[in-house]
Structures are given as structure tokens and as C-alpha cells.
Amino acid sequence: MQFYTISDRGKLREINEDYCFAKEFKGYTLLILADGMGGHNGGEIASKKAIEVVTSLLEESLSEKMIPGQIMLLLSDALESANREIIALTKKDSSLAGMGTTCDICLVFKSTAYIAHIGDSRVYKISKKNGSISKLTKDHSLVEYMIETGTITREESQHHPQKNIILQALGTTAEINADVSHVKLSSDDVILMCSDGLTNMLEEKDIANIISSESSPEKSAEKLVRLANEAGGTDNITVVVAMN
Numbered sequence: 001m002q003f004y005t006i007s008d009r010g011k012l013r014e015i016n017e018d019y020c021f022a023k024e025f026k027g028y029t030l031l032i033l034a035d036g037m038g039g040h041n042g043g044e045i046a047s048k049k050a051i052e053v054v055t056s057l058l059e060e061s062l063s064e065k066m067i068p069g070q071i072m073l074l075l076s077d078a079l080e081s082a083n084r085e086i087i088a089l090t091k092k093d094s095s096l097a098g099m100g101t102t103c104d105i106c107l108v109f110k111s112t113a114y115i116a117h118i119g120d121s122r123v124y125k126i127s128k129k130n131g132s133i134s135k136l137t138k139d140h141s142l143v144e145y146m147i148e149t150g151t152i153t154r155e156e157s158q159h160h161p162q163k164n165i166i167l168q169a170l171g172t173t174a175e176i177n178a179d180v181s182h183v184k185l186s187s188d189d190v191i192l193m194c195s196d197g198l199t200n201m202l203e204e205k206d207i208a209n210i211i212s213s214e215s216s217p218e219k220s221a222e223k224l225v226r227l228a229n230e231a232g233g234t235d236n237i238t239v240v241v242a243m244n
């Protein structure tokens with residue numbers, strides 16, 4: 001696969017607490033995105049540590065002979081390991097108390113994308129053939145819960161004052177309940193991973209149009225970041241794009 005990663009501080013934040021990573025090895029394409037949070041530099045430390053732990057574990061443990069169930073279990077274990085490591089850091093350094101991070105892993109192998117997810121960063125599948133977009137993750141956020149329980153509508157959630165409150169993240173609780181799934185990919189499907197710095201600025205239909213109209217992961221990712229900044233750039237903006 002071709003892939004491209006980009007992470008931008010945005011227009012308002014003093015530091016970038018997002019991290020992303022992409023690599024091919026053992027026949028797999030590994031894509032990871034983490035959006036950190038926490039006072040001082042805690043968010044940056046949490047997101048970087050999450051990607052370090054996940055990458056190390058998967059590079060050591062993945063095998064081309066693994067079946068889907070084994071792969072998904074390994075992805076879940078990777079997030080749990082990252083959670084333990086981040087919590088251990090906060091116990092060693094009290095100034096890091098309260099730090100945490102979202103984390104999305106997308107592992108592509110033989111036309112199947114295996115996804116592990118915690119937080120409100122997102123993974124999408126976009127068809128270059130017809131421009132359709134499918135969200136492959138569910139936000140672990142307060143407003144998503146309120147939508148599910150009928151408290152607010154999805155339209156109301158777009159500008160809700162508690163929009164940025166997330167219910168799950170790495171490093172915030174000893175136990176996590178990550179979502180793990182897999183989906184088949186067609187030859188014209190594109191994987192997009194992004195932090196909420198992108199989706200808070202651009203509509204999904206506009207994101208899909210940009211992805212489906214650009215010829216390369218680099219061009220589409222850089223255009224998405226540029227447009228998110230032009231729309232306000234109120235948060236760090238991180239984008240990972242992968243296509244055949």
C-alpha cells in the first residue's frame with residue numbers, strides 16, 4: 001500500500017499532542033494514530049508512549065500465519081499494554097497525572113483491515129470509485145452516548161458544549177474496553193485515520209470528496225490539513241491516508 005502521515009499543530013494550540021505512525025513489515029501495513037490530552041506536556045508524552053508500545057509489541061509478535069481472531073486479540077492486547085505503560089508513567093511522575101490519549105490501530109493484511117480503537121479519533125473507509133464514506137469506529141464520547149440514548153440529535157451534537165468530553169482513553173483508568181473489528185477492502189478503497197482536529201473542522205462528505213478526487217495519499221492528506229486550518233484550525237490536526 002501507499003501511505004502518508006501528517007500532523008499539524010493547528011492555529012490555536014501551543015504544542016502538538018498528536019502522534020502518528022505508518023510502516024510495512026511481515027506483509028502487514030501498520031497505521032497508528034494517537035491524540036494526547038493532559039496538562040503541561042502530558043498529552044504529548046501519552047500519545048508518543050502509546051505508539052511506541054503498540055509498535056514494539058506488534059513488530060515482535062505478528063506473524064503472517066495468524067488467523068483473524070489472533071490478530072484482533074493481539075491488537076486488543078497492544079492497547080491494554082499501552083494503557084498500563086502510560087499509567088505507570090503517571091505513577092512515577094505526579095506532574096503527568098491526568099494525561100491520556102486516544103489510540104487507533106489499523107492493520108491491513110491481505111485485503112482486510114483490522115482495527116482497534118479507543119477514544120474519539122476516527123478510522124474511515126472511503127471509496128475512490130463512488131466517493132462513499134463509512135466510519136469504521138464509534139466515538140467513545142459523551143455526545144455519542146447522548147445521541148444513542150436519544151438525549152440529543154446528531155445535528156445538535158455538532159455544536160454541543162460538551163463535545164470534547166471522551167468516555168474512554170488510554171491512561172485514564174486501569175481497565176479499558178477497546179473496540180476491535182475487521183472489514184474487507186476493495187482495490188479502490190482508501191483508509192483514512194484522523195484526530196478530531198480534522199472532523200471538527202470539515203464535514204465527512206467534503207473529506208470523502210477530497211480523498212476520492214486526489215491521486216495520492218500525500219496530496220489528499222496535505223489538502224485536508226490545509227483546509228482544516230483554513231476553517232479555523234482550533235486543534236491539532238493529524239491525518240493518515242493509505243491506498244492501493
